[in-house]
Structures are given as structure tokens and as C-alpha cells.
Amino acid sequence: MKSRLLLCILSLAFFACQESPKTTNHKNCITLNVNIDAATSKEQLSHLATNTLIVLPTSDSLLLSAINRINSTEKYIYIADPTALYRFSWDGVYEGGIKRQGSGPEEYPNIGDFQIDNTGNAWISNRGNQSITQYSWDNQFKERLKIELWMERFFWGDNGFYVYTGNDLGFDNIYQLHYLNPETQQIEHQFKQVDEHKAKYLYVHMPNVFQKTKNGEILLTQLFNDTVYSLTPTSYIPKYVINLAGKNIPESFYEKDYQNIMEFFTELHKQDRYAYGIDVFLETEKAYWIGYFYQRQYHLSILPKNNSERQLNFNTLYVDKLFGYPINLSEVTLFVQNDGRIIIPLQPDEIMEYAQAHLSEEQQKQIKDYIYIADQNPILLVINPL
Numbered sequence: 001m002k003s004r005l006l007l008c009i010l011s012l013a014f015f016a017c018q019e020s021p022k023t024t025n026h027k028n029c030i031t032l033n034v035n036i037d038a039a040t041s042k043e044q045l046s047h048l049a050t051n052t053l054i055v056l057p058t059s060d061s062l063l064l065s066a067i068n069r070i071n072s073t074e075k076y077i078y079i080a081d082p083t084a085l086y087r088f089s090w091d092g093v094y095e096g097g098i099k100r101q102g103s104g105p106e107e108y109p110n111i112g113d114f115q116i117d118n119t120g121n122a123w124i125s126n127r128g129n130q131s132i133t134q135y136s137w138d139n140q141f142k143e144r145l146k147i148e149l150w151m152e153r154f155f156w157g158d159n160g161f162y163v164y165t166g167n168d169l170g171f172d173n174i175y176q177l178h179y180l181n182p183e184t185q186q187i188e189h190q191f192k193q194v195d196e197h198k199a200k201y202l203y204v205h206m207p208n209v210f211q212k213t214k215n216g217e218i219l220l221t222q223l224f225n226d227t228v229y230s231l232t233p234t235s236y237i238p239k240y241v242i243n244l245a246g247k248n249i250p251e252s253f254y255e256k257d258y259q260n261i262m263e264f265f266t267e268l269h270k271q272d273r274y275a276y277g278i279d280v281f282l283e284t285e286k287a288y289w290i291g292y293f294y295q296r297q298y299h300l301s302i303l304p305k306n307n308s309e310r311q312l313n314f315n316t317l318y319v320d321k322l323f324g325y326p327i328n329l330s331e332v333t334l335f336v337q338n339d340g341r342i343i344i345p346l347q348p349d350e351i352m353e354y355a356q357a358h359l360s361e362e363q364q365k366q367i368k369d370y371i372y373i374a375d376q377n378p379i380l381l382v383i384n385p386l
Contacts, residue, residue, distance in 0.1 A: 029227070029238045034301045036245045036275050036294050038313045045383065046320045048302065048312070053321055054092045054380040055371050062086075062094060064377050069113055069207070070335040070343050077343070077380065078122070082110045085122055087137065092380075098122055098135045106141035108133055115156040123161075125151050130171075132161065132180075145185050149173055154180075155210035157218055160233060163187075164209050164220075167199040177220065179233045191236045201258040208279055212338035221278040224249070228281050242290060244275035269296060280334050280342070284385050289342075291334060298330040302385075319381065323363050325354050327381075340385065345378035 045051050054077070056064070069080040076095060077088045085098040100107045113125045117134075121142065125132045127150055134142040148171040153164040161180040165173055175190035204223055210231075211219045220229040220236065226248050228240040242248075253274070258264040268274060277292025280300065288303040302312040317327045327344065335343045352372050355364045371379050 029241045031241045031243055032288055032290065032303055033243045034245060034275075034290055034292070034303065034313075035311050036247060036292075036299065036301070036313065038311060040299075041312050041314050042316070042318065043312060043314045044318050044320055044324075048317075049383045049385045051319070051321070051384065052382045053319075053371070054088075054090070054382060056088060056092055056377040056380065057094050058373060058376045062377070063375065067333075067345050067378065068111065070337075070345070070380075071114065071116060072337045072339070072341070072343065073116060074339075076116075078114065078116060080111045080114050080124075085111060085114055085124065085135075096137045096139075098124070098137070098139055100135065100139065100141065106133075106144075112151065113153050115154060115161070117156050118158065123154075123156065125154050127151055145180070145182060147180065147187070149178065149187075153206070153209040155212075155218070157212075157231070157233065160188075162210060162218070162220075162231060167194055167202050169194055169196070169199050177231075177236060189234055195254075198254055201260050201264050202254070203261055206279065207333050208281075208336045211281070211336050213283065214340055219281065221281050223279055224276055225278070228278065240281075240288075242278055242281075242292070244277065244292060244294070247273065247275045247294070249274045249276050272296060280336055282336065282340055282342070282385060284340065286386065289385055291329075296330075300329060322351060322367060323355070323359050325351055342383040342385070344381040344383070346381055348372045348376045348379055351379070 064079065064086065065081040065083065067079055067081055071078045077090065079086045079088065083101045087095040087097065089095055101110065103109065108124055108126045109128050110126060111124050112127045115123045117123060121134050121136055123132050123134050130148055131144050131146050132154060133144045136142055147163065149163060149165050150168040150170045151163055152166045155162040160182060163178040163180055165176055165178065167176070174194055176192040176194055177190065178187045179189040181188050202224065206223050209220060209222070213219060218231040220231055226242045227238050229236045230239045258267070272295040275292055275294040278290060280289060280291030282289040286305060290301050290303065292299055297315045299313060299315045304311065315329050317329065319325045319327065332344050337343060348371050351367060355367045
């Protein structure tokens with residue numbers, strides 16, 4: 001499986017907590033200190049979270065290609081590949097799909113991102129035709145919002161959309177974040193001005209930009225930004241600053257004249273002295289979960305709110321339900337959900353390779369009976385942090 005570092009080339013930028021006069025209440029930022037040099041622990045998943053494996057049905061008419069987005073609600077799990085959007089129950093039962101790929105006025109060239117609104121209808125974005133299109137689950141077109149922005153991610157915020165364009169200056173855009181009113185089809189507010197110098201080279205793909213917490217707060221995170229923001233339709237407020245043991249990339253590093261993103265990463269990895277994030281940010285009652293990169297590896301750190309408890313740092317998870325199957329976090333995608341869960345797609349053939357190399361014949365049979373058929377769709381590992 002390809003490293004996530006090699007898959008990270010599309011769109012983003014870097015700003016610090018005190019970046020802009022438009023940012024309010026930055027003095028109230030809470031600093032979270034991640035001890036990235038602590039010994040990497042070998043963590044069984046059951047010690048950290050409750051977890052479930054969901055086996056998706058597989059047939060000739062239901063074969064997913066590369067998964068580019070997973071969103072879930074209380075009732076359903078929604079999965080998008082570049083061509084279609086699929087809906088499954090939490091038991092893994094297929095509950096319908098939206099398949100309108102094409103070049104017609106009611107179709108999409110491909111799926112960049114999607115959201116589910118309060119009525120359960122799906123909105124699909126496409127970077128190529130600069131639109132957000134609504135469909136019902138009987139596969140019918142409902143409406144299209146035309147937006148002159150290169151959209152990287154977007155998010156349904158109960159009454160409107162937050163649109164994230166990263167470091168893109170196309171269509172005379174100068175902001176990273178926009179709030180769209182679907183009724184007026186107008187951008188009503190814009191935040192986080194793009195740094196024109198960084199816009200020349202700094203484009204990376206992020207699966208996790210927006211998250212709605214269990215208490216209804218909407219958060220924004222960025223891979224080359226140490227700040228977590230709280231959003232409303234009219235403001236973005238710095239809430240947390242992540243200190244990666246003082247090894248965060250300094251602002252001076254971004255000021256060099258890089259020709260493109262590959263040159264930037266080449267310089268970044270020459271000495272492997274910097275850590276950067278944030279790919280995952282979750283807050284539970286007991287701890288903060290933070291995902292970041294250090295020494296070309298993806299790491300998760302769990303920071304307990306009780307200072308007497310030890311911090312956990314790891315780059316591999318071991319799944320008890322699969323007899324200790326190891327998940328190298330650098331080789332999978334973690335999709336953060338609005339309810340605080342994390343969903344990781346796993347490849348059945350890789351699980352079986354592990355089983356054949358490390359498990360008894362009886363354990364292999366149990367895994368094969370449970371999860372494996374030829375050319376099977378991914379297995380979903382659903383993690384609910386403790």
C-alpha cells in the first residue's frame with residue numbers, strides 16, 4: 001500500500017494562532033503539548049477504544065474503487081469513491097447509491113467531496129465544474145449551486161456550507177475559508193487570507209478538515225497549521241495550539257523559494273527534524289487524540305486530561321478482533337466522523353496475508369469465514385475512542 005506521504009499532494013496552507021487581525025480571542029488558545037520523543041508504545045486497540053468491524057457486501061454491481069471520503073450519521077455510513085456515493089447501514093447492509101457520473105447538466109464528472117444535509121439528501125462537490133449538487137436517494141437530481149471556487153473540502157453546518165479552498169488563488173480568490181448560504185447561493189463570509197508566497201507551492205490533500213463535535217461545535221484543522229479553530233458562520237476562533245515538543249516547522253522554513261510541493265517535501269525531509277500536523281484532532285471526556293507526521297511516519301498521540309496519567313504515542317495499532325493484525329498508520333487513511341469516531345478502511349487481502357504468515361490454521365479459518373471473499377470491498381474498522 002502506498003505511503004500517505006506520497007498521496008498528500010493537492011491543497012492547503014499554514015497559519016499560526018496570531019495570524020490575522022480577523023481572528024478573535026486568540027489569547028484564549030489552549031496549548032496542548034505532545035511529547036513526540038516519548039517511546040513509541042505497542043497499543044492494543046481494545047485498550048484505547050471500543051471498536052467494530054463492518055464487512056461491506058460485495059457483488060459485480062457493488063465494487064468500490066479507491067475510497068476518497070467516508071461520512072456517517074446515527075443511522076447510516078456513507079462512502080464515496082470517485083464515481084459514486086454509497087449508503088450502508090451500521091450492520092453493513094447496502095441501502096442505496098447515487099450514480100450520476102457524466103457530463104450532462106444533472107451529472108458530475110467525479111466526486112471530490114460530499115455531505116449529507118438535515119433532510120438526508122446528499123450534496124456532491126466537484127472541483128472541475130465548481131459546483132455543489134444535491135441528489136435524493138432515488139438517484140434524482142434536485143439542484144446545483146454554482147460556485148466560482150476550486151473547492152477542496154466542504155461541510156454542512158446545519159443551515160449552510162463551509163467551503164475550504166486551501167491555498168488556491170483561482171477565480172481571484174484570496175481566502176481559504178468561505179461560508180455559503182444555499183438559499184441565496186451567495187458566499188456571505190470569508191476567512192483566513194491566503195499567503196501568496198505559500199500559494200506558489202503548498203498544495204496537499206487532507207481527508208480531515210472539518211469536524212462537528214458531540215456538543216455541536218464545528219472545528220477546522222489543517223495539516224501545515226498548528227492551530228485548531230472553532231467555526232461559526234461569521235467567525236473562526238483559535239481554540240487549541242498543538243506544540244509538537246518544540247519541533248513544529250518554523251515560519252522561516254516556509255519563506256524559502258520552493259518551485260513546487262515536491263521540492264518543499266524534499267527539503268522538509270532532509271534532516272527529519274520537524275514534526276507537523278494536524279491530520280486528526282479529537283476531544284473526548286478523558287483525552288485529546290492528535291494525529292501528525294514525524295520522521296516520515298504518521299503518529300497518533302493520546303493526551304490524557306488527567307496530568308497524572310501517561311501520554312501514549314504510537315504509529316501502529318493492533319486489532320484484537322483480528323488476532324493482533326497490525327495497522328501501520330502511515331499506510332491507511334483515518335476518516336474522522338462528526339460523532340467523534342474514526343473509520344479506517346482495511347483491505348481484506350492484506351489481512352489474509354498477515355493471517356497466513358502469523359496465525360494458526362484455525363485462526364486463519366475464523367478470519368476467512370468472517371471477512372474474506374475474492375475481490376472483496378474494504379472492511380471498515382470503526383473506532384470509538386474511550
